[in-house]
Amino acid sequence: MGVANSRDYRPTITVVLKRRNEPLKKDKPKWKSDYPMTEGQLRSKRDEFWDTAPAFDGRKEIWDALKAAAVAIECNDHQLAQAIVDGASITLPHGSLMECYDELGNRYQLPAYCLSPPVNLVSECNDHNASENAEPQEKKEKEFQLKVRLSTGKDLRLSVTMADSIRQLKKQLQIQEDIDTAHQRWFFSGKLLTDKTRLQDTKIQKDFVIQVIVSQPIVTS
Template sequence: MGGCVGRYWEGWEDSQSRGSSRNAGRGGRNEPLKKDRPKWKSDYPMTEGQLRSKRDEFWDTAPAFEGRKEIWDALKAAAVALECNDHELAQAIVDGASITLPHGTLTECYDELGNRYQLPVYCLAPPVNLISERSDEDPSDSPEAPVAPKKEFQLKVRLSTGKDLRLSASMTDTIGQLKKQLQAQEDIDAAHQRWFFSGKLLTDKTRLQDTKIQKDFVIQVIVNLQALQAPQLSPTTTASLSPSE
């Protein structure tokens, strides 16, 4: 799969339960999502690539066994937002999907039908003994960084609004350049876009070749819906308003 936020706005009202366990005794208790992320230590030092693979395996297989896929997608999106310290967005996703949190964490939660969902700790935070695969310096800052041949392809992008689309891209393109392309195509200001791949926030200077993205993988874009929904006044309208108005 390769992406980090699923199509979590689609089909919630029409979905059906797939036989996951139910908890009739939870009594409707619902706590706000806690800001603190769990701290844990892996049994062995884990690389970023191993963590990505472990997460991808879970998110790819979990919906196949129990629960509703759209709820799993919402939980995945909330987990990514929470890891990126966007608690407000994570809470909005949980509320929008009518997910109940008895303990205020994503480790155990329920949908509106009473189906139970459990997220492993490695999907919510990296281990304290994580091994970094690259230096703290942005690879794009180095003039000697290897540059892949400029060969264009169709990049799959999934918006948090539930819309899928494709952008013409090359491995040498930066995320900042792709944000501008998305802005021109969908009228979404680049400042209101946050791009993620394999659970990691992509900076504007990051090149696609640095993300190790492969064919048919999906990059997730979280759109600041509040900014998009804010009333916009045209210059003409603004100029016509007097101070008293």
């Protein structure tokens, strides 16, 4: 075969489109919770997100930087938040941490509740006083039977309230079925539920089922 004429050579050119990057805006997102939320509940919701987010897409060091930037924003230290974003080479197409990208093109999204409190946030003090003035029957959370399906194939029901945490439910299951809490992993709608998660945060309804993966302890001879 003959050698191709050099004039016929067409080099392959890869075009990399640079994503738009805007400075971090000082405006915080405004949002309303589905129910009046206390600061403790807000913290629990944020902890749940930061505990689970790095387990999915993206790089852990970027998630750590985003968390640090979110904390700086909450403390109204906009300059520090911008410095953290710049130091981690995070791109903000809209000037918000609610949608951002790392230098490899991975996409990260922070929910509004990680950046600002809801407009219907109630103080712990007011919430406590309101419960003291309520009628006795209104003080107590209403119990219901939660259906739990174990990976062993067994279905059972636990008496719970919407204020119960997954940690409390794990202990209840340990007492009822003799399954160590360390060997329980709770899932709802395909999402891992952390120990700090409360049932009211999952928006579960009475007829729904929570899956519990039971891992077998390692026995050494």
